[in-house]
Amino acid sequence: DDPGDDDIHDFSKRDLPEHACKYCGIHNPACIVRCNVPSCRKWFCNSRGNTSGSHIVNHLVRAKHKEVCLHKDSPLGETILECYNCGCRNVFLLGFIPAKSESVVVLLCREPCLSVNGLKDMNWDLSSWLPLIDDRCFLEWLVKVPSEQEQLRARQISAQQINKVEELWKTSPEATLEDLEKPGVDDEPLPVALKYEDAYQYQNIFGPLVKLEADYDKMMKESQSKDNITVRWDIGLNKKRVAYFVFPKEDNELRLVPGDELRLRYPGDSTHSAWQSVGHVIKLTAQEEVALELRASQGVPIDVNHNFSVDFVWKSTSFDRMQAAMKTFAVDETSVSGYIYHRLLGHEVELQTVRNTLPRRFGAPGLPELNASQVYAVKSVLQKPVSLIQGPPGTGKTVTSAAIVYHLAKQGQGQVLVCAPSNVAVDQLAEKISATGLKVVRLCAKSREAVSSPVEHLTLHYQVRHLDTSDKSELHKLQLLKDEQGELSSADEKKYKALKRATEREIAQSADVICCTCVGAGDPRLSNFRFRQVLIDESTQATEPECSIPLVLGCKQVVLVGDHCQLGPVIMCKKAARAGLSQSLFERLVLLGVKPIRLQVQYRMHPCLSEFPSNNFYEGTLQNGVTMNQRLSQGIDFPWPVPNRPMFFYVQMGQEEISASGTSYLNRTESANVEKIVTTFLKSGVNPSQIGVITPYEGQRAYIVNHMARNGSLRQQLYKEIEVASVDSFQGREKDYIILSCVRSNEHQGIGFLNDPRRLNVALTRARYGIVILGNPKVLSKQPLWNSLLTHYKEHECLVEGALNNLKQSMVQFQKPKKIYN
Amino acid sequence: EEHVKMKQKKVVEADPAEAEEFEREFRALMQESIDSRKLEMRARPTLNMMIPMNLFEGSKDHGRITDGESGDDVPDEQGGNSVRFRVLVKKGNKQQTRQLHIPRDCSLVQSTKQKEAAELEE
Ligand SMILES: [Zn+2]
Ligand SMILES: [Zn+2]
Ligand SMILES: [Zn+2]
Numbered sequence: 042d043d044p045g046d047d048d049i050h051d052f053s054k055r056d057l058p059e060h061a062c063k064y065c066g067i068h069n070p071a072c073i074v075r076c077n078v079p080s081c082r083k084w085f086c087n088s089r090g091n092t093s094g095s096h097i098v099n100h101l102v103r104a105k106h107k108e109v110c111l112h113k114d115s116p117l118g119e120t121i122l123e124c125y126n127c128g129c130r131n132v133f134l135l136g137f138i139p140a141k142s143e144s145v146v147v148l149l150c151r152e153p154c155l156s157v158n159g160l161k162d163m164n165w166d167l168s169s170w171l172p173l174i175d176d177r178c179f180l181e182w183l184v185k186v187p188s189e190q191e192q193l194r195a196r197q198i199s200a201q202q203i204n205k206v207e208e209l210w211k212t213s214p215e216a217t218l219e220d221l222e223k224p225g226v227d228d229e230p231l232p233v234a235l236k237y238e239d240a241y242q243y244q245n246i247f248g249p250l251v252k253l254e255a256d257y258d259k260m261m262k263e264s265q266s267k268d269n270i271t272v273r274w275d276i277g278l279n280k281k282r283v284a285y286f287v288f289p290k291e292d293n294e295l296r297l298v299p300g301d302e303l304r305l306r307y308p309g310d311s312t313h314s315a316w317q318s319v320g321h322v323i324k325l326t327a328q329e330e331v332a333l334e335l336r337a338s339q340g341v342p343i344d345v346n347h348n349f350s351v352d353f354v355w356k357s358t359s360f361d362r363m364q365a366a367m368k369t370f371a372v373d374e375t376s377v378s379g380y381i382y383h384r385l386l387g388h389e390v391e392l393q394t395v396r397n398t399l400p401r402r403f404g405a406p407g408l409p410e411l412n413a414s415q416v417y418a419v420k421s422v423l424q425k426p427v428s429l430i431q432g433p434p435g436t437g438k439t440v441t442s443a444a445i446v447y448h449l450a451k452q453g454q455g456q457v458l459v460c461a462p463s464n465v466a467v468d469q470l471a472e473k474i475s476a477t478g479l480k481v482v483r484l485c486a487k488s489r490e491a492v493s494s495p496v497e498h499l500t501l502h503y504q505v506r507h508l509d510t511s512d513k514s515e516l517h518k519l520q521l522l523k524d525e526q527g528e529l530s531s532a533d534e535k536k537y538k539a540l541k542r543a544t545e546r547e548i549a550q551s552a553d554v555i556c557c558t559c560v561g562a563g564d565p566r567l568s569n570f571r572f573r574q575v576l577i578d579e580s581t582q583a584t585e586p587e588c589s590i591p592l593v594l595g596c597k598q599v600v601l602v603g604d605h606c607q608l609g610p611v612i613m614c615k616k617a618a619r620a621g622l623s624q625s626l627f628e629r630l631v632l633l634g635v636k637p638i639r640l641q642v643q644y645r646m647h648p649c650l651s652e653f654p655s656n657n658f659y660e661g662t663l664q665n666g667v668t669m670n671q672r673l674s675q676g677i678d679f680p681w682p683v684p685n686r687p688m689f690f691y692v693q694m695g696q697e698e699i700s701a702s703g704t705s706y707l708n709r710t711e712s713a714n715v716e717k718i719v720t721t722f723l724k725s726g727v728n729p730s731q732i733g734v735i736t737p738y739e740g741q742r743a744y745i746v747n748h749m750a751r752n753g754s755l756r757q758q759l760y761k762e763i764e765v766a767s768v769d770s771f772q773g774r775e776k777d778y779i780i781l782s783c784v785r786s787n788e789h790q791g792i793g794f795l796n797d798p799r800r801l802n803v804a805l806t807r808a809r810y811g812i813v814i815l816g817n818p819k820v821l822s823k824q825p826l827w828n829s830l831l832t833h834y835k836e837h838e839c840l841v842e843g844a845l846n847n848l849k850q851s852m853v854q855f856q857k858p859k860k861i862y863n
Numbered sequence: 864e865e866h867v868k869m870k871q872k873k874v875v876e877a878d879p880a881e882a883e884e885f886e887r888e889f890r891a892l893m894q895e896s897i898d899s900r901k902l903e904m905r906a907r908p909t910l911n912m913m914i915p916m917n918l919f920e921g922s923k924d925h926g927r928i929t930d931g932e933s934g935d936d937v938p939d940e941q942g943g944n945s946v947r948f949r950v951l952v953k954k955g956n957k958q959q960t961r962q963l964h965i966p967r968d969c970s971l972v973q974s975t976k977q978k979e980a981a982e983l984e985e
Contacts, residue, residue: 093882094889102888107896117961120952126912128953133896139948139971145960146971147912147951152900163912169974177889182945182965190867200881379867389870 055365057372060112062086064096064203064218065195066241066372070114071185076100077108077121077130080214084112087184088192092200094177097184099200103207107131111184122173124150126157136172137180138165148173194374194382197238219245233585233621235632236387240371243386247367247586250622255360257614262353270349272305274341275332277323279491279524282335282343284320288351296770297322300464300489302354303333313342319354323491329746334491338527362563363586369593376593384427385592385626387633394424395598397452405447407476408440412666414641415441421638422600423448429627430602431637433659434806435645435775442578442602443473449574449598450479450553458572459556460591462583462610464489466773470578471496471556482552484561499556501566504548505541516540542566559583562591571595578602579773581625584610588626601627605637606658607803608772645775645809647672649686653833657826658802674810678725682841682848687811690834691718692818692842692851697786700740706793707740708784711815712748715782717845718813719763722778723755729762733776735804737768737794741784768794768804779808783816798826805830822855831855946972 060075061068067086074097075084081104085097092099101107108130113119123130125147134150141164149155155170173180187195202218209216222245230249237243267288275283284305288297297303301322309315318337325331335341369376370385383390403419404411411419415437422428422445432438442459449457459474461467467483472495475481483499485492490502497503506520519537523529529537545566549555557564559577572594580588581603587610592599605628612618631637639659643651644666655663674687682689695710715734722732736742742765749760764776781804785792794800805812818840821827832855834840841848945964948971952959965972 093885098889099885102885102892105892107892116963117950117952120961123953125951125953129900131896131900133893134900137971139975142975144946144948144975145951146948146963146965150900152897160912165912166974169970171969171971177885182963182969193867193869200878200885383867383869391868391870393867 055369055372060084061372062088062096062195064099064198064206065090065192067187067191067195069185069187069191070112071116072187072191073097073115074109074111074179074184076104076106077110078104078106081106081210083210086187086195087179087181088187088195089178090192090195090198092198092203095179095186096198097179098174098177099203100207101132103203104210107133115184117183122148124148124154126150126154126160129154132173136170138167138170140164141166190379191374194379195239196241196371219248223249230616230620232619233624233629234387235629238386240367240382240386244367244371247622248364250617250620251360251363251367251584251586253617253620254612254614254622255357257617258360259355259357261613262355266350266352268350269347270305270351271347272349273346274343277334277491280338281491282338282341283323284333284335284349285326285330286333286349286351287329288331297325297331299324299492300486302356302488303331304352304354305333305335306350306352307342307345308348308350310345310348313345316340316342321488321491324493359560359587362560362590363584366563366590366593367586370589373593375595377595378426378597380426381592381596381599384630387629393426395426397423399423400448400451403444403448405444405477407478408443408447408473409437411441411444412437412642414639415444418638418640419444419448426598427630427635428600429630429635429637430600431604431606431639432602433604433606433640433643433663434654434803435643435651436640436663437642437644438578438602438604438640439469439473441640442470442576442600443477445600446470446474446554446576447477447479449576452574454573454597456550456552456570456572457554458562458575458591458594459554459578460559460562460575461578461580462559462587463579463773464494464558466579467556467558467561468494468496471499474554474556475499479553480551481554481556482549484549484555484557484564484566486558486561486564501545501549505544508544508548516544559587559590562594567594573597574599576600576602581605581607581627582610582772583625584612584622585624585626585629601630603627605631606799608769608797608799611769642666646806647687647808647810649837650688650805650808650812653830654802654806657829658798672810674727676725677722677727679721679811680846680848681811682850683838686837686839688813688834688837689839689841689848690814690816690818690831691848692840692853693783693786693815694817694819695786697784700738700744702740705740706738706784707744708782708786709744711782711784712741712745713752714815714845715745715780716749716753716760718780719749719760720754721845723759727778729759730764731777731810732763732780733771733778733807734763734765734780734782735768735771735807736765736782736784737800738784739767741782742766745782768800771807772803775807775809777808777810779804779812781805781812781814781816783814783821786817786820788820792821792824792827795821795827796824801826801830818851818853818855823857823859825858828855828858948972 057066058068060073062073062085063083065086073084073086075082085100087095087097089095109132110121111117111119121130122132122135124135126149129150134152135148136151137146138149139146155167160167205221206218209221230253231246233246270286272284272286275285277283299322302319303322304317304319306317318335320333320335323332323334380393403416418430418441446457446459459470461470471481471483481499482501483496484501494500519533575591575596577588577591580601609623609625612623641662642664648665648669651663651665655661681687693711695708697706697708700707719732734745745765750757753760783795785795818831822831838850840851842851843849944967946967948963948965949960950963952961
């Protein structure tokens with residue numbers, strides 16, 4: 042198996058140099074000395090930090106070590122400090138004396154050399170003996186005190202920590218401060234904070250959380266082996282073998298995405314030997330089939346279809362990159378500007394503005410005209426090193442982001458880096474930015490190069506393959522050979538790789554903008570790139586460590602776009618989620634007092650659909666950029682209870698059931714009614730692609746899909762084309778008509794997933810023309826937010842029951858909400 | 864490089880108990896160092912403190928000093944004034960000099976400059 046270049050990391054650059062202060066990490070050669078005790082040899086700086094003595098003096102006193110050596114790049118070069126006369130190296134005894142006439146000094150020990158009689162008669166001024174350590178600090182002109190800026194960006198170590206680590210060094214000299222802070226195996230992880238002393242503390246808190254999530258992810262994915270898989274075989278355009286199969290899934294379990302790596306196994310039979318191969322998921326079909334492009338081309342048992350097994354091949358790449366980014370943030374002072382460093386850690390710094398001339402108009406070529414709040418957003422972002430843009434549903438986040446990137450790129454500060462946690466969002470943004478005429482390179486993970494993309498022409502791998510210059514012909518020749526034969530001779534392979542790398546670099550360097558996922562920003566192909574300006578879209582769906590990957594490539598100006606009133610990052614490990622890994626950087630900055638600039642005009646929803654979300658999630662600030670007339674469903678005959686109000690809450694009293702898997706829920710009555718609503722829409726002329734069915738439970742999702750296919754009165758194919766999915770997978774997207782099936786209907790249990798106001802917000806804001814909600818008001822009304830939603834529908838005479846062709850106002854009683862929602 | 868201004872100057876809050884304990888340990892180490900030397904060095908050390916003038920004479924053509932005379936005033940990075948000194952060190956048995964900038968207000972400088980001035984007057 043070829044591990045691919047993705048896994049090769051050069052972490053050495055991310056470590057502190059050996060001569061960094063073992064307490065605080067400062068490594069300016071003029072500011073540090075090495076303890077010269079052979080068993081120790083650690084470096085320390087001459088800053089006091091938060092303690093009464095400088096770090097080096099602290100160490101010497103705590104460890105009872107007495108000899109030091111200067112750094113080779115310090116003004117005196119590599120020098121062991123010792124008495125000029127007797128060679129004594131005890132720094133507690135040493136001091137300088139000047140010559141009486143010349144501008145010459147020497148180190149002399151105070152006992153006994155300073156009191157030797159004969160010296161008095163010589164050319165030295167003994168009365169001016171100046172101790173090397175003064176006020177518990179080395180003489181500042183011999184070992185410099187690090188600058189205030191250097192000290193502010195160093196680890197803020199306390200006296201207690203110093204004592205602890207010195208104790209630890211007595212038994213394990215190689216121990217680090219991280220070892221000191223490491224929680225025990227069974228300890229609850231430390232929770233995230235609002236502010237951090239320094240980037241080491243940040244790393245100490247987030248590092249273990251990322252590890253928890255990684256371990257959980259690994260455990261979960263590797264336990265997902267499925268047997269008895271039926272495979273159908275195909276061959277791709279690139280002549281590679283593709284296996285199609287259904288990969289059953291349940292709630293809370295892994296959702297496969299293109300680029301995932303799976304291992305397909307065949308146990309063997311009387312005519313076939315056992316076989317296995319790894320491949321990448323290249324797509325998921327509408328029929329819920331997985332298409333797996335295999336790495337192996339030989340020996341594939343293509344005449345067999347049954348009894349295959351599939352394992353998930355877990356990769357640590359994304360987690361490794363998060364850890365590496367946090368480390369870089371701590372040890373590399375060029376990773377982000379000083380200002381960004383302190384702002385990210387929540388330090389109170391005087392606000393800075395970005396000095397540059399503002400453009401005369403804030404729109405960009407190839408993009409729609411901007412509205413007032415979008416113009417305001419672009420204008421303020423250009424003047425600030427740190428800004429947040431909140432884009433409620435349908436408010437033109439992508440266009441605004443593209444306009445911002447356009448103006449950033451025109452400032453001539455180098456290439457702009459544009460990221461988002463999801464590939465879909467990156468593709469959308471890349472497309473819009475490219476429309477402004479900027480040169481965009483979309484960098485895809487190697488594992489996704491075979492995955493089709495709407496912006497394929499912008500991808501780096503496509504551009505490398507299609508570069509049309511004669512000097513690239515060597516690369517093309519080798520590429521053709523590789524495609525035909527499947528592999529190259531090792532010499533050719535070497536040549537091919539080198540040529541490819543050089544070409545990739547050349548293309549990427551010539552771009553104005555690089556677009557990739559947050560994790561993609563840690564790709565080794567970008568390791569030598571620097572980006573002063575970074576925009577992260579959907580940033581409220583990324584964890585902080587994920588967001589830090591694109592930031593530590595030299596960021597001086599950052600724009601975070603997102604909406605903290607919609608769903609946040611998905612954290613699978615409950616322990617890590619409880620400790621706060623699910624809070625995005627955007628949210629923390631909001632809590633720190635950074636005011637997001639809100640885009641205020643929504644262009645998606647019929648005004649009657651945006652009313653409730655605006656009032657309940659956006660303080661009533663959401664304005665409508667579309668009129669009722671623009672959202673009339675012309676020629677669609679659908680039984681809306683109130684004409685001109687394409688919405689209703691359809692009261693359902695059917696019971697919830699536990700699904701066959703035992704881990705999810707379904708509701709048969711709701712499913713049957715979903716099918717009837719879908720059929721009515723289809724009959725009235727709505728296209729299947731215009732309809733989305735949202736349900737929070739995988740059990741219900743699967744049940745609806747099956748039920749429609751079996752019981753729908755129209756052609757099966759029509760129902761198959763209707764997207765039925767979770768709230769989460771609809772985030773960031775829209776449909777003309779949305780049918781929401783709530784499922785939960787029980788006396789005493791809660792409403793599960795529906796409890797999260799952000800999930801409700803997302804569910805309610807996907808529809809452009811109309812929405813139908815199916816649920817049990819008796820159960821839902823216990824939750825305050827649902828109670829107000831139900832009241833809203835009731836007040837507008839949109840709370841109905843009965844047959845779909847004969848809907849009547851419902852008189853169902855609501856329950857008292859349990860607590861006030863705020 | 865850019866300069867970041869913190870809104871509040873960081874108050875270095877060295878814990879008084881910690882500071883006191885550290886001070887005690889520091890003094891103990893100092894005392895122990897002195898005492899041990901008193902015992903060790905009963906015999907007087909031989910003096911080996913001649914200033915090797917030859918090292919200075921040739922120094923204008925080779926060695927580390929190329930940009931000025933020892934004893935010259937030089938503005939330092941902080942905008943203050945410092946004076947160019949040589950530090951005499953021994954590498955094995957070889958004597959060497961290294962250049963070092965010592966702030967003008969340091970007692971070492973004061974002492975030398977005063978003596979120089981006195982000698983000039985004589
Ligand atoms: Zn030591
Ligand atoms: Zn230090
Ligand atoms: Zn001595």
